[in-house]
Amino acid sequence: MPELPEVETVRTGAEPLLRGRRLGGVELRRHDLRWPIPVAAVQGLAGRRCTAVARRAKYLLLHFDGDGAPVALVHLGMTGRFLVEPVAPRRPRPAWRPHEHWRLDFGDRLVRFVDPRRFGALDVAAGADLSAHPLLAGLGQEPLQPGFDGAFLHRVSRRRRTAVKALLMDARILVGVGNIYASEACWRAGVRPRRAAGSLSRRECDALAAAVGEVLTAAIAAGGTSFRDYRGVGEEQGFFARELAVYEREGEPCRRCGAAVRLTRDGGRSTYWCASCQN
Numbered sequence: 001m002p003e004l005p006e007v008e009t010v011r012t013g014a015e016p017l018l019r020g021r022r023l024g025g026v027e028l029r030r031h032d033l034r035w036p037i038p039v040a041a042v043q044g045l046a047g048r049r050c051t052a053v054a055r056r057a058k059y060l061l062l063h064f065d066g067d068g069a070p071v072a073l074v075h076l077g078m079t080g081r082f083l084v085e086p087v088a089p090r091r092p093r094p095a096w097r098p099h100e101h102w103r104l105d106f107g108d109r110l111v112r113f114v115d116p117r118r119f120g121a122l123d124v125a126a127g128a129d130l131s132a133h134p135l136l137a138g139l140g141q142e143p144l145q146p147g148f149d150g151a152f153l154h155r156v157s158r159r160r161r162t163a164v165k166a167l168l169m170d171a172r173i174l175v176g177v178g179n180i181y182a183s184e185a186c187w188r189a190g191v192r193p194r195r196a197a198g199s200l201s202r203r204e205c206d207a208l209a210a211a212v213g214e215v216l217t218a219a220i221a222a223g224g225t226s227f228r229d230y231r232g233v234g235e236e237q238g239f240f241a242r243e244l245a246v247y248e249r250e251g252e253p254c255r256r257c258g259a260a261v262r263l264t265r266d267g268g269r270s271t272y273w274c275a276s277c278q279n
């Protein structure tokens with residue numbers, strides 16, 4: 001499932017291709033994905049110019065000019081691909097692909113949303129009320145923005161019995177960190193992922209916050225992690241999988257101490273960790 005580095009890779013890929021371009025038309029092949037798509041509001045984006053491609057948590061935010069400065073919110077869900085293809089203006093468009101659900105036609109660029117599992121989302125918000133939009137309102141701290149550090153982690157983890165890894169993955173507290181990067185950050189910080197969050201010392205919180213920042217930054221530099229469905233705007237793979245220390249490395253030697261990486265399953269979620277060098 002895409003996490004922050006994958007969505008950020010799509011954002012940085014899409015922004016230079018879409019910013020400043022006028023949206024000629026919108027085509028929807030269905031009126032719902034994970035949730036209903038507000039068809040009239042999406043169609044109302046046609047004729048407007050894209051002014052920026054931003055990101056909040058795992059939402060891509062396509063900002064448009066004109067009345068109300070609307071913003072299209074796009075979520076990749078589990079298997080979504082936000083593809084941006086160069087096309088010849090005023091020429092026939094390519095045939096629809098299997099599981100392609102909607103298109104944004106920018107004249108010489110065609111955005112195609114392909115999502116076999118249909119857990120993705122498309123919605124529209126008014127620019128002025130963006131942070132109050134129901135999908136964005138309850139979201140927590142951005143891990144690569146000021147405000148995320150050891151002091152923050154220490155503050156939010158006090159008296160909590162929830163596991164450290166679950167805390168890192170709680171989007172009401174910290175956004176964009178899922179199973180892959182939470183596992184990797186715990187390994188980098190030398191912290192057992194199933195420990196109670198409230199047991200973290202301030203020093204451990206400092207190490208964990210630094211580890212989250214490092215692993216996300218390194219993953220963005222590698223174009224994200226492509227295990228299965230995730231691809232960039234040109235369908236390119238991300239290459240962070242080869243740098244993973246524990247995730248999906250069960251039984252392989254820990255890159256720090258050589259002990260076999262362990263796999264623990266709880267609630268259908270896989271946690272990878274090293275029992276010998278994570279405390």
Ligand SMILES: [Zn+2]
Binds near residue numbers: 255257274276
């Ligand atoms: Zn180890």
